[in-house]
Amino acid sequence: MPVSINETFNADYDSFTAFTSKVAVYHEEAQVPSHLAYAADLALEELVTNIVKYGNTEGNVITISLSYDGEMLEIKIVDSGSEFDPTTAQAPDLNLPLEERPIGQIGLSMVRNMFDRFEYHRADGKNIIELGIVNKKK
Amino acid sequence: MEMLETKQENGIVFLKLSGRLDLAGVGQVEAAFKSQTNDAQKGLVIDAAELSFLASLGMRMLMMGAKAMKAKGGKIVIVNPQEEVENALRMSGLDQVIPIVESEAAAISELG
Numbered sequence: 326m327p328v329s330i331n332e333t334f335n336a337d338y339d340s341f342t343a344f345t346s347k348v349a350v351y352h353e354e355a356q357v358p359s360h361l362a363y364a365a366d367l368a369l370e371e372l373v374t375n376i377v378k379y380g381n382t383e384g385n386v387i388t389i390s391l392s393y394d395g396e397m398l399e400i401k402i403v404d405s406g407s408e409f410d411p412t413t414a415q416a417p418d419l420n421l422p423l424e425e426r427p428i429g430q431i432g433l434s435m436v437r438n439m440f441d442r443f444e445y446h447r448a449d450g451k452n453i454i455e456l457g458i459v460n461k462k463k
Numbered sequence: 464m465e466m467l468e469t470k471q472e473n474g475i476v477f478l479k480l481s482g483r484l485d486l487a488g489v490g491q492v493e494a495a496f497k498s499q500t501n502d503a504q505k506g507l508v509i510d511a512a513e514l515s516f517l518a519s520l521g522m523r524m525l526m527m528g529a530k531a532m533k534a535k536g537g538k539i540v541i542v543n544p545q546e547e548v549e550n551a552l553r554m555s556g557l558d559q560v561i562p563i564v565e566s567e568a569a570a571i572s573e574l575g
Contacts, residue, residue, distance in 0.1 A: 342487045363547040370518040432519030
């Protein structure tokens with residue numbers, strides 16, 4: 326059973342799409358329960374599309390590690406783009422009609438709701454996001 | 464990601480979405496989906512039984528469709544989504560504008 330995935334790729338949509346097919350293989354091989362796999366895929370999609378969209382730094386690369394040990398799934402996302410803390414991104418204003426709420430906020434608030442740990446820090450000019458979710462359905 | 468038109472009846476277009484509505488999936492079906500929301504007069508019924516993943520970009524596509532339908536007095540209805548997809552729809556509040564039902568018959572009665 327593979328212990329973890331650890332990959333570095335260019336911060337663009339094509340590279341991310343290629344990476345997601347490796348994640349699908351990992352979920353399969355590491356027997357990640359479907360609800361955790363879903364949460365992991367959602368976090369990766371929401372956070373990485375944000376980095377690609379707003380990270381706008383020439384030559385930005387993203388390094389992602391993902392592991393599941395039967396109890397907990399952990400993800401670490403590191404990029405060298407502009408400083409952005411997704412954990413403090415504003416929650417959607419629930420009084421606004423749904424179609425007027427910014428979609429990026431909806432994505433990040435779903436990640437916040439699903440994960441037990443969602444932390445950010447900036448070090449050495451890099452954004453470092455760490456996420457963890459416990460397998461509660463065991 | 465695949466989108467299939469299964470039928471059109473009384474101004475209602477029936478679609479089946481299969482696969483992952485993520486960044487790549489939205490890229491594959493968004494143009495076709497938009498043209499379906501233009502064609503449908505009364506409603507758009509989406510069979511989501513084989514939709515395995517829904518990210519915020521996919522939600523945006525559905526939301527834009529719901530908005531276009533609402534402008535003509537219609538609606539989008541989602542039939543029979545998988546558990547995780549249904550959770551995402553409810554968590555995001557999307558179910559307030561796009562009703563979730565269990566059968567095609569319920570979708571048709573939802574569209575009145």
